[in-house]
Amino acid sequence: MKFTLKVKYLILTLSLVFVATTSAQTNSKFKVVLDAGHGAKDFGAVYNGCVEKNINLGIVLKIGKILEADPDVQVIYTRNDDTFIELVERANIANRANANFFVSIHCNANVKPDPYGSETFVMGLSKSASSLAIAKKENAVITLEDNYKKKYAGYDPNSPESLISATLAQEEYLDQSIELASRIQDGLENKLNRKSRGVAQAPFMVLHKAFMPRVLVETGFISNKEEGAYLNSEEGQHNIAKTIADAIFRMKVEHFGGTMPVIDIKKYEKPEIKDSTPKVNVQTQIKDTSKEIKKAVDNKKLDVNKPIFKIQLKASTSKIEAKPENFNGLDKISFILEKDYYKYMYGETNDFVVAKMQLLEAKTKGYDSAFIVAFKNGIKISLNEALKK
Ligand SMILES: [Zn+2]
Structure with missing residues (x-):
């Protein structure tokens, strides 16, 4: 399949x-x-x-x-x-x-x-x-x-x-x-x-x-x-x-x-x-699901004291303007600068389940190697650490 x-x-x-x-x-x-x-x-x-x-x-x-x-x-x-x-x-x-x-x-x-x-x-x-x-x-x-x-x-x-x-x-x-x-x-x-x-x-x-x-x-x-x-x-x-x-x-x-x-x-x-x-095709269904989840996320307030999950889409040495046209239609793009690389990320949520859906969404938009990253108080932490909290 x-x-x-x-x-x-x-x-x-x-x-x-x-x-x-x-x-x-x-x-x-x-x-x-x-x-x-x-x-x-x-x-x-x-x-x-x-x-x-x-x-x-x-x-x-x-x-x-x-x-x-x-x-x-x-x-x-x-x-x-x-x-x-x-x-x-x-x-x-x-x-x-x-x-x-x-x-x-x-x-x-x-x-x-x-x-x-x-x-x-x-x-x-x-x-x-x-x-x-x-x-x-x-x-x-x-x-x-x-x-x-x-x-x-x-x-x-x-x-x-x-x-x-x-x-x-x-x-x-x-x-x-x-x-x-x-x-x-x-x-x-x-x-x-x-x-x-x-x-x-x-x-x-x-x-x-x-x-x-x-x-x-x-x-x-x-x-x-x-x-x-x-x-x-x-x-x-x-x-x-x-x-x-x-x-x-x-x-x-x-x-x-x-x-x-x-x-x-x-x-x-x-x-x-x-x-x-x-x-x-479950892939298409999940795409639909992620729309629903996005709506739910939009209405939910982000708790900055809890771990925040984002989807890393790509890393680049050049700065790209964070607008949907530059990211295959994905909005809510943010970036961090790490060792001369701009790392571009999609979404932000406290809910790991939502992050997983967003990851699938990113993949369906062509970001095959996208993955979930976690932050606590603005500092990157491991997923295991984030999930323990
Ligand atoms: Zn039956």
């Missing part, structure tokens, strides 16, 4: 931060919470005799079995049988376990029988009507819970966007979530040879409540006859499970160490049918 490289680059530049934020977990096992969507009275989508809750559970148990073969990995299931678990409780199970990753497994559905393919979601804003519709459908489960109005006060199941305000403040795990989501989609597309609809952001309640890198995989369309049958088959579930387990292992090995097991994924061989539904 096109955006993966850029996202990867961002992840590399932020790897220091990543190590800092996850080091608390390195002493224990690598914990993965697997969440089989729906259960018991909540069937999820049902088409052509295939029941979503059963497919989700089948895939989750198969992923778990592969992961558990590694003694360094601990798998926690939100459900391992046909029970009803409330959405907030699913997230709480992951929070209590202090899990490294939360992976929720679902099947997509559409009133039209032709759409097919997998899609992985990370928590976030969405401008895409189809992503919002999927989040709305999955979030609607809460209406089956007792007292849901009290429990999810302020949340309107008909408007998933109502999750947004809290999200801006808590979205600390976006990079790792996108990396895992990209690996899962990459595997489903290239190793399993099935259609990928890409990685997207959407306000899912179950992701909103979990505080760790987290993704929700719509493994395929149960409403598509051919794909539904594949999802419902043992062979299909085994190979989807292997592909998702492979992606989780790659994240584990890269960021937490250990060795990569050999996972033999059987390629899907049937020729692909053309489907006109466009593939989503």
Whole structure:
């Protein structure tokens, strides 16, 4: 996928931060919470005799079995049988376990029988009507819970966007979530040879409540006859499970160490049918998101006693006038003079999450090697130091 490289680059530049934020977990096992969507009275989508809750559970148990073969990995299931678990409780199970990753497994559905393919979601804003519709459908489960109005006060199941305000403040795990989501989609597309609809952001309640890198995989369309049958088959579930387990292992090995097991994924061989539904691009969505965040920042007063994050765009020996035309349209440009070099920076915020969004924005505007810098009382400090404060 096109955006993966850029996202990867961002992840590399932020790897220091990543190590800092996850080091608390390195002493224990690598914990993965697997969440089989729906259960018991909540069937999820049902088409052509295939029941979503059963497919989700089948895939989750198969992923778990592969992961558990590694003694360094601990798998926690939100459900391992046909029970009803409330959405907030699913997230709480992951929070209590202090899990490294939360992976929720679902099947997509559409009133039209032709759409097919997998899609992985990370928590976030969405401008895409189809992503919002999927989040709305999955979030609607809460209406089956007792007292849901009290429990999810302020949340309107008909408007998933109502999750947004809290999200801006808590979205600390976006990079790792996108990396895992990209690996899962990459595997489903290239190793399993099935259609990928890409990685997207959407306000899912179950992701909103979990505080760790987290993704929700719509493994395929149960409403598509051919794909539904594949999802419902043992062979299909085994190979989807292997592909998702492979992606989780790659994240584990890269960021937490250990060795990569050999996972033999059987390629899907049937020729692909053309489907006109466009593939989503998380990069564009993030661009939209950053506009929203910019608005939020503009209204927020900067606290000069706290660390301030800026995005360093470039360094130059000559002085450039700080106007948007000279910086690919980016405004709020400042500079410092360091060892004969003018270092030009974009934005200023106390919020590291906002800084990360601004970094993505700078990259989409052509500043591929931009990075985040931190200042305290006008003096440059390390990111680790800034994040400790
Ligand atoms: Zn579902």
